[in-house]
Amino acid sequence: MTKVNTVLGPVPVAELGIVAIHEHIGYGMPGSELDTQWWKTPEQAYEETVPKLRKFHEYGGRTFVDVTGICNGRDPNYYQALSAKTGVNIVACTGFVGGDTALAHFARASVDYLAQVFIHEITVGIGNTGAKAGVIKVGVSRGGKMTELDQRIYRAAARAAVVTGVPILTHLAIDPKPAVAIFHEEGLDLDRVLFGHADDGLNAPITPHDYIYDQGGRIGFDTFGYDLELPDPPFWGRKRAERMAHFKALLDKGYLDKLMVGVDANCSPLGWPGVKGHTVNYLFEDMIPDMKAIGIDDDTIHHLLVDSPAEFLGMKN
Amino acid sequence: MTDTPTAGRPTVNTVLGPVPADDLGVVAVHEALLSVLPGAQYAPDISMDRAEIYEALEAKVIAFRQAGGRTIVDSTGMFHGRDLTLYEALSRATGVHIVATTGMGPEEKLGGYFLTPQTNPPTPWPAEKFADLFAREVTEGMVVPRIERRAAAGMVTTVADRAGMTPTEESLFRGSARAAAQTGVAVSIRYGADALAELDVVLDERLRPDRVLVGDLDRTDAAGDPGQVAAAVAAKGAFVGIDHVGLNEDPGYLTDAQRAALVLDLVAAGHADKIILSGNAIGVAKGLDAYDLPYEHVLATFIPFLQGEGLSDEDARRILVDNPARLLAVR
Numbered sequence A: 001m002t003k004v005n006t007v008l009g010p011v012p013v014a015e016l017g018i019v020a021i022h023e024h025i026g027y028g029m030p031g032s033e034l035d036t037q038w039w040k041t042p043e044q045a046y047e048e049t050v051p052k053l054r055k056f057h058e059y060g061g062r063t064f065v066d067v068t069g070i071c072n073g074r075d076p077n078y079y080q081a082l083s084a085k086t087g088v089n090i091v092a093c094t095g096f097v098g099g100d101t102a103l104a105h106f107a108r109a110s111v112d113y114l115a116q117v118f119i120h121e122i123t124v125g126i127g128n129t130g131a132k133a134g135v136i137k138v139g140v141s142r143g144g145k146m147t148e149l150d151q152r153i154y155r156a157a158a159r160a161a162v163v164t165g166v167p168i169l170t171h172l173a174i175d176p177k178p179a180v181a182i183f184h185e186e187g188l189d190l191d192r193v194l195f196g197h198a199d200d201g202l203n204a205p206i207t208p209h210d211y212i213y214d215q216g217g218r219i220g221f222d223t224f225g226y227d228l229e230l231p232d233p234p235f236w237g238r239k240r241a242e243r244m245a246h247f248k249a250l251l252d253k254g255y256l257d258k259l260m261v262g263v264d265a266n267c268s269p270l271g272w273p274g275v276k277g278h279t280v281n282y283l284f285e286d287m288i289p290d291m292k293a294i295g296i297d298d299d300t301i302h303h304l305l306v307d308s309p310a311e312f313l314g315m316k317n
Numbered sequence B: 001m002t003d004t005p006t007a008g009r010p011t012v013n014t015v016l017g018p019v020p021a022d023d024l025g026v027v028a029v030h031e032a033l034l035s036v037l038p039g040a041q042y043a044p045d046i047s048m049d050r051a052e053i054y055e056a057l058e059a060k061v062i063a064f065r066q067a068g069g070r071t072i073v074d075s076t077g078m079f080h081g082r083d084l085t086l087y088e089a090l091s092r093a094t095g096v097h098i099v100a101t102t103g104m105g106p107e108e109k110l111g112g113y114f115l116t117p118q119t120n121p122p123t124p125w126p127a128e129k130f131a132d133l134f135a136r137e138v139t140e141g142m143v144v145p146r147i148e149r150r151a152a153a154g155m156v157t158t159v160a161d162r163a164g165m166t167p168t169e170e171s172l173f174r175g176s177a178r179a180a181a182q183t184g185v186a187v188s189i190r191y192g193a194d195a196l197a198e199l200d201v202v203l204d205e206r207l208r209p210d211r212v213l214v215g216d217l218d219r220t221d222a223a224g225d226p227g228q229v230a231a232a233v234a235a236k237g238a239f240v241g242i243d244h245v246g247l248n249e250d251p252g253y254l255t256d257a258q259r260a261a262l263v264l265d266l267v268a269a270g271h272a273d274k275i276i277l278s279g280n281a282i283g284v285a286k287g288l289d290a291y292d293l294p295y296e297h298v299l300a301t302f303i304p305f306l307q308g309e310g311l312s313d314e315d316a317r318r319i320l321v322d323n324p325a326r327l328l329a330v331r
């Protein structure tokens, strides 16, 4: 049996069901907790979050992968309570959204130390919560190129992934060559890496999708719903039809086994206003209907939302 | 908190509320209580056991009190382990006034929220936003992140990179100066590469020089002879922080014998009212090397040594009591 670490303990992959692969209960840049403009009462946070997760569950969603990095407001105790009360599996991550979200203690650290931190959080737990991380998050800092720190984090993540068997999700798939080189050097099969945000409006034009596919990496179309048609779209937004057409083109090339989809929404953002109206349920309310409308069949959708995530999330050792 | 009559007397912001400046007694001005390298609180190999931290701090603060100390300033700012509820309990239990500070720095220790915000392009924070963040910690109270505000900050503190002030650090210095000018608390700067030039940055914000403490003036890498730099800082009207008293084996700093000579030179030059002595002791260090210097080192060891070298009792009192009170009084 293959299993996955959720915040409430390991579950068999057979039980994961429909998975939202790249999500956030709440995300904030490190330091945003000092700025009262973003503060919410616990009442407000639960009020914004619980109905979304309940609805996700009603739609048939069973597993929510939270990729909020170590210094970004990741809150395993809270996730445990949310999971227990809504019946949605929540998978927490270890790692960092990018080098520019790693605070000084980690930014100064060696690859060895970072790998130990990740391995500890996957095998022993996060802080004193008992929750074990089920995936590793890494990413490219703002600026478009992998920094030396980004690369140190990727290498540590690769080592931790090899040791523990959990997969890696990346924030951004731009500048993937240094990443691919690091994963090769560390002996990590690229099938264990989901190169994320390959679809966002800012980065899709500079993301080498075919290169990632040829290397054996997985490609994340995981910002579905950040549409330029929204009243107040974020700077990484993209025309809804354009994203779907891009996705369909990759499907038509035969990339299905390497594609995964998600919406990267915040249930209740921590250090930014969030994007009004965009929730994890975009998956069911908009993305799936849009896919069906352009002729993507049920089997393909099932593969994208159930089979591929199960295969990817299952711990390989 | 008891209601102390403070009408007409300048006050100092402590974690338990305003205290008349002339009640501060002997002050340790540049110290750290709990000092946490940002991020270390999340590290699996670092224990953040509150009871253990409190016990260690309490023992050190009680020793300080027994030596005659009455006030400790935690000058680590708002993002380096500041723990207000712990400090309130500590102050109540020991009877020692605790002044906590707002501010941040150097850039390397800031969170990404200030450096690469979620905007395109990710422009670092300008001085005005830092000024607002820090000033609110004085006018509305210091934050316990995402929970509440507590008492007013007693000083703004900031630090520049040793390799030279970065543009974001210039914003931090200017923002700190503006927050100090707006609220009446003092600003403490620990310079990067050039104490006088960086003092000029905060003075450029029309902050009165006697509202500025320039720390680290016992470093040997000051741009120029440390004695001359310290005298020039005093001549500009700012407080001179000789604040690594007790540190004797680090080539980057003067020895206590050299510090004593520097203090006596400043006194002889008429700058006794500008001298701040402190130890930069760390009560409890997380993610950084421990530095177990007793908080009472200046008071119990260095001042008697200076008196042996000819410092008058009057100047000793000025340095330990009067200067810190003038610096910390909200004006």
Ligand SMILES: [Zn+2]
Pocket: A022, A023, A024, A067, A264
């Ligand atoms: Zn994300």
